[in-house]
Amino acid sequence: xxxxxxxxxxxxxxxxxxxxxxxxxxxxxxxxxxxxxxxxxxxxxxxxxxxxxxxxxxxxxxxxxxxxxxxxxxxxxxxxxxxxxxxxxxxxxxxxxxxxxxxxxxxxxxxxxxxxxxxxxxxxxxxxxxxxxxxxxxxxxxxxxxxxxxxxxxxxxxxxxxxxxxxxxxxxxxxxxxxxxxxxxxxxxxxxxxxxxxxxxxxxxxxxxxxxxxxxxxxxxxxxxxxxxxxxxxxxxxxxxxxxxxxxxxxxxxxxxxxxxxxxxxxxxxxxxxxxxxxxxxxxxxxxxxxxxxxxxxxxxxxxxxxxxxxxxxxxxxxxxxxxxxxxxxxxxxxxxxxxxxxxxxxxxxxxxxxxxxxxxxxxxxxx
Numbered sequence: 001x002x003x004x005x006x007x008x009x010x011x012x013x014x015x016x017x018x019x020x021x022x023x024x025x026x027x028x029x030x031x032x033x034x035x036x037x038x039x040x041x042x043x044x045x046x047x048x049x050x051x052x053x054x055x056x057x058x059x060x061x062x063x064x065x066x067x068x069x070x071x072x073x074x075x076x077x078x079x080x081x082x083x084x085x086x087x088x089x090x091x092x093x094x095x096x097x098x099x100x101x102x103x104x105x106x107x108x109x110x111x112x113x114x115x116x117x118x119x120x121x122x123x124x125x126x127x128x129x130x131x132x133x134x135x136x137x138x139x140x141x142x143x144x145x146x147x148x149x150x151x152x153x154x155x156x157x158x159x160x161x162x163x164x165x166x167x168x169x170x171x172x173x174x175x176x177x178x179x180x181x182x183x184x185x186x187x188x189x190x191x192x193x194x195x196x197x198x199x200x201x202x203x204x205x206x207x208x209x210x211x212x213x214x215x216x217x218x219x220x221x222x223x224x225x226x227x228x229x230x231x232x233x234x235x236x237x238x239x240x241x242x243x244x245x246x247x248x249x250x251x252x253x254x255x256x257x258x259x260x261x262x263x264x265x266x267x268x269x270x271x272x273x274x275x276x277x278x279x280x281x282x283x284x285x286x287x288x289x290x291x292x293x294x295x296x297x298x299x300x301x302x303x304x305x306x307x308x309x310x311x312x313x314x315x316x317x318x319x320x321x322x323x324x325x326x327x328x329x330x331x332x333x334x335x336x337x338x339x340x341x342x343x344x345x346x347x348x349x350x351x352x353x354x355x356x357x358x359x360x361x362x363x364x365x366x367x368x
Contacts, residue, residue, distance in 0.1 A: 046132045046306045051098040052079040052090055059107035065118060065156065068144045069100055074136040087121065091163055092339035094325060097123045097305065098133050110156075117159045124165030125332040127173050129303045134160040164333045172247065175240035176331035177300045179233050180323040183259065184266045185291060187229050191270025192283040194221065200279065218362060222267055229263055250330030254337060254344075258326035261347040265319045268355035271362050294320045319350045 051069060055062045069075045079096055081087055090096045101119035109116040120137040124130045141158040165172050240246040269290060277283040295301060297311065298320040304312050315321045322343035329335035329343075337344075 046129060046303055047074050048076040048309075049074060049098050049129070049133055049136070049305055050078045050096045051075040051100060052081055052087065052096045053077055054081050054084055054087065054099060054101045056083075056104045057102050057106040061107040061110060061116075062102040065100070065102055065106075065141075065144060068140050069137075072136070072140050074133075075140070088163075089339065091121070091123050092329065092333055092335040093342070094123075094329065097126075097129055098137065100137070106156075115155050115157050117157050120158050120160045122160060122162050124162040125173055125328045126299070126303055127165065127170040129305060130162050130165065134162070171240075171244050172332055173328055175236070175244060175246045176327040177324045178240075179236045179259070180262055180320060180327050181295070181300055182232055182236060183229050183262060184269075184294065184320060184323075185287075186232060187225060187263065187266035188270040188273065188290065189284075189287045190225050190228075191222070191267055192273035192277060192287060193280055194225070195271070195274035196277050196280050196283045199274075218359060226263060226267065229266075233259060246331065248331050249334030251336060254340060255327065255330045258323060258330075258340070258344060258347060261344070261351045262319065262323045264351040264355040265347065268351070268358035271358035272354070275358075275361055294318050297321070299324055316346075319347060319354075322346045322350070 053066045053069065055066060066077070070077045075098060079090060081090065081099075084101060087099045087101075091099070099119075099121040101121065103117065103119065106116040106118075118141055120134065122130045122133045122137075137160060138158045141156050145155045237248075241248055273283055273286045273290075277286055293314070297304075297307070297315045298318050299315065300320065304315050304321075307315070325343040326340050326347070329340050333339075
């Protein structure tokens with residue numbers, strides 16, 4: 001083995017890496033993002049759960065209960081519904097994760113030397129959040145009782161009820177989200193690789209001198225992969241429902257609308273990556289660069305409630321976050337169009353901007 005030839009080959013690879021600024025930048029940025037995202041998100045505890053207080057007793061005791069939850073770092077009081085009938089719309093829209101119901105005559109029962117039940121309704125569409133929220137609520141009520149009151153003394157008793165997913169099975173929330181994740185991963189990767197592969201082989205340049213128009217090229221390129229994505233979605237949805245027993249409680253039309261919008265977003269991302277990538281290695285790194293924050297920050301693996309405020313706001317700038325809200329809201333909650341209006345509008349905006357810009361940039365590049 002020649003040390004000189006080996007040294008020259010090593011030097012050549014460093015020179016190529018230096019010339020390939022996109023790939024080199026991605027290789028440096030990826031570990032930094034991994035350190036930040038996993039360090040802050042995984043190590044953090046679930047806190048500041050959006051909570052609603054339904055005070056039906058209107059007494060000093062009920063105010064103490066409300067203050068106990070408000071003073072806890074685990075709950076963030078954001079709503080005070082007047083009745084329990086206002087609770088379900090708040091849960092459907094995802095505005096709150098926990099609802100504390102203080103029944104009438106709570107203070108009277110305690111004055112009579114009896115125990116009083118405090119209702120705690122937990123959103124079960126995210127099994128991680130529901131398990132932790134129930135435990136936190138029980139701990140807050142125990143603290144109001146002085147932790148260990150005498151057995152004969154009157155006390156508050158937390159009655160936790162999980163809404164939408166009573167058994168708190170993780171598969172019921174994982175499978176709906178997996179449909180959106182696989183669509184984004186497969187479509188973005190395939191679209192970016194398909195165009196780059198044609199550029200590397202010289203096919204793209206030869207197409208430019210043919211009578212094929214840019215619109216025809218885009219339709220011919222996008223249609224097969226969109227059809228493949230539809231097949232993938234059907235397999236996952238049917239497999240999740242029939243094999244894993246995941247319930248579907250919502251509107252099929254709503255789900256299809258959300259997936260269609262997310263399909264346009266994913267295709268647009270793939271086209272944009274293909275425009276900035278010169279090689280397949282660049283395309284792969286670019287896809288990973290996009291998928292890493294999407295997987296970590298969207299709430300697919302880790303609850304958004306576990307993220308610090310400095311990072312959690314980034315979640316709502318990711319299309320996958322809104323797609324997960326629609327999928328889980330439809331499958332698990334059975335939420336309708338009114339409750340899912342906000343995430344659907346956000347996906348429409350993403351689709352118009354990302355897909356529209358990608359198509360415009362691709363057409364312009366082909367014409368030039």
